[in-house]
Amino acid sequence: MAAEMYDAIVVGSGISGGWAAKELTEKGLRVLMLERGRNVEHVKDYVNARKAPWEYPHRGGRTVAMEEAWPVLRRDYPLNEKNLDWWASDRDSPYTEVRRFDWYRGYHVGGRSLLWGRQSYRLSDFDFEANAREGIAVDWPIRYADLAPWYDHVERHAGVAGSHENMAQLPDGEFQPAMPLNCGEELVAGRLANLFDGRRRIIPGRVANATQALPGRAPCQYRNACWLGCPYGGYFSTQSSTLPAAMATGRLTLMPFSIVTELVYDRERQRVSGVRVLDAVTEKSTEFTARVVFLCASTLNSTWLLLRSATDVWPGGLGSSSGELGHNLMDHHFRVGAEGTLRDASLDDKYYYGGRPTGFYIPRYRNLFGEQRDYLRGFGYQGSSSRLGWQRAVRELGVGADFKDRMSEPGEWRIGATAFGEMLPHHPNRISIDQTHTDKWGLPVLAIDCAIGENERLMRIDMANDMAEMLEASGVSEVSTYDNEYWPGMGIHEMGTARMGRDPKTSVLNGRNQVWDAPNVFVTDGACMTSTACQNPSLTYMALTARAADFAVAELKRGNL
Amino acid sequence: MNNDQPKFELISRREAILRVSALFGGTLLVGQAAMLAGCAAPATGRQRSSAARGLFSQSDIELMDEIAETILPETDTPGAKAAGVGPFIALMVSDTYYAADQQVFVKGLADLQTRSLTGYGANFRVITAAQRLELVERLDAEQHLYMETRTDAMPAHYFRMIKELTLLGYFTSEIGYMQAMRYVETPGRFDPCVPLVPGEKSWAPHA
Numbered sequence: 001m002a003a004e005m006y007d008a009i010v011v012g013s014g015i016s017g018g019w020a021a022k023e024l025t026e027k028g029l030r031v032l033m034l035e036r037g038r039n040v041e042h043v044k045d046y047v048n049a050r051k052a053p054w055e056y057p058h059r060g061g062r063t064v065a066m067e068e069a070w071p072v073l074r075r076d077y078p079l080n081e082k083n084l085d086w087w088a089s090d091r092d093s094p095y096t097e098v099r100r101f102d103w104y105r106g107y108h109v110g111g112r113s114l115l116w117g118r119q120s121y122r123l124s125d126f127d128f129e130a131n132a133r134e135g136i137a138v139d140w141p142i143r144y145a146d147l148a149p150w151y152d153h154v155e156r157h158a159g160v161a162g163s164h165e166n167m168a169q170l171p172d173g174e175f176q177p178a179m180p181l182n183c184g185e186e187l188v189a190g191r192l193a194n195l196f197d198g199r200r201r202i203i204p205g206r207v208a209n210a211t212q213a214l215p216g217r218a219p220c221q222y223r224n225a226c227w228l229g230c231p232y233g234g235y236f237s238t239q240s241s242t243l244p245a246a247m248a249t250g251r252l253t254l255m256p257f258s259i260v261t262e263l264v265y266d267r268e269r270q271r272v273s274g275v276r277v278l279d280a281v282t283e284k285s286t287e288f289t290a291r292v293v294f295l296c297a298s299t300l301n302s303t304w305l306l307l308r309s310a311t312d313v314w315p316g317g318l319g320s321s322s323g324e325l326g327h328n329l330m331d332h333h334f335r336v337g338a339e340g341t342l343r344d345a346s347l348d349d350k351y352y353y354g355g356r357p358t359g360f361y362i363p364r365y366r367n368l369f370g371e372q373r374d375y376l377r378g379f380g381y382q383g384s385s386s387r388l389g390w391q392r393a394v395r396e397l398g399v400g401a402d403f404k405d406r407m408s409e410p411g412e413w414r415i416g417a418t419a420f421g422e423m424l425p426h427h428p429n430r431i432s433i434d435q436t437h438t439d440k441w442g443l444p445v446l447a448i449d450c451a452i453g454e455n456e457r458l459m460r461i462d463m464a465n466d467m468a469e470m471l472e473a474s475g476v477s478e479v480s481t482y483d484n485e486y487w488p489g490m491g492i493h494e495m496g497t498a499r500m501g502r503d504p505k506t507s508v509l510n511g512r513n514q515v516w517d518a519p520n521v522f523v524t525d526g527a528c529m530t531s532t533a534c535q536n537p538s539l540t541y542m543a544l545t546a547r548a549a550d551f552a553v554a555e556l557k558r559g560n561l
Numbered sequence: 562m563n564n565d566q567p568k569f570e571l572i573s574r575r576e577a578i579l580r581v582s583a584l585f586g587g588t589l590l591v592g593q594a595a596m597l598a599g600c601a602a603p604a605t606g607r608q609r610s611s612a613a614r615g616l617f618s619q620s621d622i623e624l625m626d627e628i629a630e631t632i633l634p635e636t637d638t639p640g641a642k643a644a645g646v647g648p649f650i651a652l653m654v655s656d657t658y659y660a661a662d663q664q665v666f667v668k669g670l671a672d673l674q675t676r677s678l679t680g681y682g683a684n685f686r687v688i689t690a691a692q693r694l695e696l697v698e699r700l701d702a703e704q705h706l707y708m709e710t711r712t713d714a715m716p717a718h719y720f721r722m723i724k725e726l727t728l729l730g731y732f733t734s735e736i737g738y739m740q741a742m743r744y745v746e747t748p749g750r751f752d753p754c755v756p757l758v759p760g761e762k763s764w765a766p767h768a
Contacts, residue, residue, distance in 0.1 A: 052735065052746075053767065059733040063656040183754035222748040225767040349758075354751035355767055389763050390732040390742070394725045397705045399632045399697050407728070408638070408741045410763045 006032040006253070008552070009275055009290040011260045011305065014111025016525040016541045017296035018242030019154065023549035024294070025249040029556075032288055033246075034258040036280060036297075037088070037107035040114065042239035046229025048082055056081050076490055078104050078115075083227050086115055092440040098449035102489035103300065109256055111298065112492070113237040115227055118208040118357065119382065120160045121535035122151050122171045126368060131531050134376055137328060137425040138501040140530045141511030144171065150543035150550075157245070158236040158542065159214050161358075162206030170363040170535070176211045178204040179220075182352045184342050184385035184413045185360050191474040199365045200470055205358035205382065208236035208539075216244055224355025235357070257281050261443060263293060263318060263521065265310035271520045271561070272309075272318070278441055292520045292552050292561055296545065299494040299526035300329075300431055304446055306498060306508075306515070306523070307433050319498060319508040319515045319523075326432055328425040328499055329450045330532045332491035336460050338467035339416020340479035342385060347413050351387060359384030362417065362470075364534050366462060375458035376424065379534045381467060383417025415476055419463035420491070422534040424455050429488075431497055450488040460486075493537050495529035513548040520561045522548045616663060617651040620686075621670060625650045627686050628673070629727040631693045638740045641731045649730035650723065662716065669719020673700065738765045 007029035010020045021033045039045075053059065060082045062074065072090040073079040079087070088105035095103060106112040125144045132139035148171070155174040163178040181189055181204055189202035209220040210233075217233035217240055226235045233240035246252040257280040264287065266273045274289030295302040303326055307317035319325045359382055366378035388411030393403070434447035464481035471479045501507020504516035509528050515521040524545035526537060555561045617625075626647030633641040641647075654666050673696070677685040681692045688696075704718035711718075731737045738744040742765040 050746075052738075053765075054733055054735045054738060057652065058657060059729065061653070061657055064659065065656070179751060180753040186753070222751045223746070223767045349756055351755050351757040351761070351764075352751070352753055353755050353764070354748035356751045356753075387763075389766075390728060390737075393728050394721075395708075397701060399701050399724070400694060401634050401636045404633045404640075404741070405636055405638075407732075408762050409760070410757065 004032075004286075004288050006030050006288060006290040007556070008032070008292045008294065009034065009288060010294045010296055011275065011302070012111065012295070012297035012525065013109045013238055013243070013254070014106065014296065014298060014525075015113045015116065015238070015538050016545045017111070017294070018113060018238035018246070019542050019545040020294040020296050020522075020524060020549055021246040021252055021254075022157075022242040023546050024553065025246045025251040027549070027553040028251070029553065030251045030253075031246070032253045032255065032290065034260055034275070034277060034288075035109045035111075035254065035256045036259040037109065037256060039109045039254075039256040040086075040229075040239065042233070042244070043229070043231050046231060047085075049225065049228045049231045051082075051228075072102060073104060075102050075487075076104070083115065086227075093445075094437065094439060095445045096434040096437055096447040098447055099451050100487045101448040101450050102487055103448070103494070104489070104492050105298065109254065110238040110243075114229055114239065116237075116538060117536065118226065118235050119361070119536040120155070120158070120162070120206050120208045120539040121361070121363075121380075122173055123147070123533045123535055123540055124169050124171050126169050126364075127531065127533035127535075130377065130533075131425070136376070136531070137427075138499065138503070138506050138530060141500050141502045141507075146511075147540070147543050147547065150547040151539065153546055154539065154542040157214075158208050158241055158539075159210035159212075159217070160206055160208050160236075160539070161204075161211040161220075163204050165201070165203050165363075167201070167363055169365075169368055173206075175206070179207060179209070179211060179356050179358055180204060181360055182356070182385060183350045184347055184387075184415060187344060187347065188342065188385065188415055188471070188474045188476065189360070192470055195473050196365075196470070199369070200362060200466075202360045202362055205361045207358035209234055209357050210236075214241075217241070220357065222354035222356060224357045226357050259441060259443070260297070260305060261285070261308070263305060263309035263518075264289075265313065265318060265518065267313060270518065272518050278443075280441065283441065291556060292522065294545070294549070294552075295521065295523040295527070296525045299497060300446055300448070302523050302525055302527045303431060303497040304433070307431075308444075310518070314517070318521070319517055321517050322501075322504060322506055322508055324427075324499060324501075324506060325508050326497050327427050327430045328496040329429040329431055329448070329488070329494070330423045330425055330496040330529065331450075331488045332420045332493045332532060332534065332536075333423055333452055333456050333460070333486045333488075334418055334420045334491055335484040335486045336463045336482065337381065337383070337416060337418040338464060338471055338479055338481040339383075339414060340468075340471045340476040342413035342415045342476050344413075344475070351410060360417070366459075366466075373458075373462065375455045375462075377422035377455070377459070377534065379419040379421035379459060379463050381417035381419050383415065383467075385413055385415035387411055387413055415471065417467050419460075419467065420534055420536070421456060421459045421463055422532050423452060423488075425496055425499070425531055426453060429496075448489075452486070452488065493526070493532070495526040495532050495537060498523050498527040499530045500528050501530060512551045513544060519555075520552075522552055524548045616655050616667065622647045622651050624670065624674070624686055625723070627693065628697065628723055629730070631690075631697045632724055632727045633731050639736045641727055644731045644734035644736040646727050646730040646734070649734075650726045653726050653730070654722075662722070665716050665719050666722050669722070672719070676700075732765075 013035040067074040088107040162175040220234035259278040262276040310318040362381035364378040393407040429450040498508040629641035629646035700720040704720040744765040
């Protein structure tokens with residue numbers, strides 16, 4: 001039976017897959033987008049978006065039964081009653097933890113684009129040059145100038161609210177008006193601006209929530225309930241932004257419940273001819289062919305697919321000739337920072353209105369402009385200030401009428417921030433196929449072996465102390481630091497395992513995200529990252545995907561693929 | 562190494578999570594070890610919530626309603642009982658508490674009744690409002706002292722459980738959202754700085 005033919009196949013429908021589908025279809029290609037999970041229709045399937053908070057039996061909390069059903073997801077905040085449907089089942093899709101790795105997955109159309117934190121920051125040449133400058137891993141094959149126009153391109157379509165700050169380490173972009181700092185944050189930002197040589201700055205978080213209408217999308221309505229799906233399309237997701245654009249071309253076929261199990265490699269042509277797909281419901285296997293394949297299945301799953309493909313040629317899988325496939329797994333380490341109470345007479349009679357779906361950001365300042373700490377790279381902070389709500393009542397002494405009325409009113413101003421730190425690429429941090437365990441569909445699972453090292457541990461000391469120092473210097477009282485412990489994966493910023501590079505002997509992908517060993521396969525999700533920087537990575541995946549799609553179409557036209 | 566020695570108090574993980582969750586508006590239940598447990602969830606002391614069904618009788622639920630109403634009584638806004646806090650507490654202890662904490666809670670409820678009987682000669686549900694408040698204030702002082710000084714190995718105080726679930730149940734109820742606080746489902750805009758008039762209620766978050 002002849003396999004169905006497309007110009008391009010996109011594996012995955014999350015942030016990267018959505019961009020691949022949009023760009024490729026808009027450039028005239030007939031595209032098949034394969035998603036392993038179910039469909040989630042924009043607005044219609046956001047079943048809890050309009051539910052009142054009091055309608056959840058456990059008010060959003062987690063039950064013991066939920067914890068038993070999600071042994072991984074329960075380790076952190078994602079396990080909750082409100083959007084449980086959007087987290088992959090740990091039981092259906094297990095994995096092997098050689099060392100603890102928290103893998104939080106979204107197996108449905110839109111993937112984690114429905115669930116993401118939406119913080120959107122560009123990388124800079126400090127980041128692209130770091131590996132080469134310090135002799136770490138391999139050099140990125142691209143520089144900021146290669147990506148800048150693509151950042152412009154994706155920001156315009158996605159809608160990123162942000163302020164222009166003219167900071168070399170955090171390039172400005174094509175922003176919609178920023179979501180402003182509230183008066184507590186503004187006060188501290190103003191004080192901090194005059195300290196530390198002005199190098200540590202509080203700026204409004206840059207966030208992929210529209211502050212102005214975009215085609216088919218209303219601006220953010222400040223409900224701060226993005227993770228339930230937005231009935232207004234206020235934030236960037238596959239559903240709100242890239243999927244409708246791709247669908248509008250009439251050239252996209254979206255197939256949910258389609259687990260890609262293998263890339264079909266043609267030895268003679270040294271190209272991939274298509275993919276093998278397992279229907280997640282009927283368990284029937286089908287083949288689809290295409291001239292190019294974009295792997296956007298999320299970092300670990302894209303590499304899982306490579307590891308399983310063309311093993312008759314390379315036992316380690318497609319792209320393994322360098323010996324780097326599966327290696328150099330990274331994440332952002334975090335859950336460390338400081339906070340305190342903001343007492344200032346000018347704030348006593350101040351409040352705010354509306355749920356802003358972001359906070360403030362403190363761009364990286366460590367190991368820049370000539371400074372050298374006892375660790376490499378740096379970190380940024382995400383934080384916010386707010387007046388305490390009723391939750392403060394739990395720890396306060398008191399019961400009765402006055403207590404109740406007092407706790408119904410806003411309390412003191414608090415301010416705090418959590419650091420997100422760069423994690424160095426390290427060859428032994430890796431994933432591999434565990435042939436001894438299978439998932440619900442009988443497919444072998446991943447084994448994950450990853451840990452942070454000395455560089456990250458040293459960095460964490462600064463990550464806690466610096467924030468405390470900034471708060472104290474800015475007049476914040478009762479400042480305390482915290483380190484809530486971190487295990488790789490918790491950042492939900494998995495990166496690496498199929499890194500880009502300049503040399504096929506030391507990298508899996510070239511500077512155009514092509515697999516060296518099969519140039520019609522492009523990997524444009526987090527797997528391609530050569531280093532992590534400390535900025536939230538999704539915007540970079542979008543830009544890399546759009547750039548690779550543009551190149552792929554040009555190469556197809558030139559007859560090179 | 563050129564890092565400064567930590568000069569700030571490094572707080573415990575439990576404390577840190579409590580503070581951060583309060584800072585960001587989240588909630589943390591003392592009886593529910595989930596967030597604290599992380600990878601180290603207690604292997605023992607857990608049991609299916611089905612076994613916990615029937616943990617409370619109807620009169621237990623009525624008792625919890627009265628305790629909750631004493632903690633958060635009707636004022637110019639409805640109290641905990643009107644907000645259905647008694648049944649909510651029963652549901653939460655049954656479904657979200659580990660077995661060890663359920664036992665602390667159930668024993669605690671019995672302890673409260675015993676104190677009512679010995680102190681006032683009658684069941685908590687029939688003693689006067691002033692007597693209830695007196696007893697609940699005493700328990701609140703006890704739990705407060707205990708919780709501020711306990712070690713991580715010690716279980717939470719049962720009255721802290723009751724108080725926390727009362728607050729959670731009340732302030733996340735429709736009455737809590739619409740009457741005790743102010744709630745706008747779709748604010749439509751963000752004002753970073755607005756005047757707060759004395760007596761104005763908190764904004765309740767959407768999610």
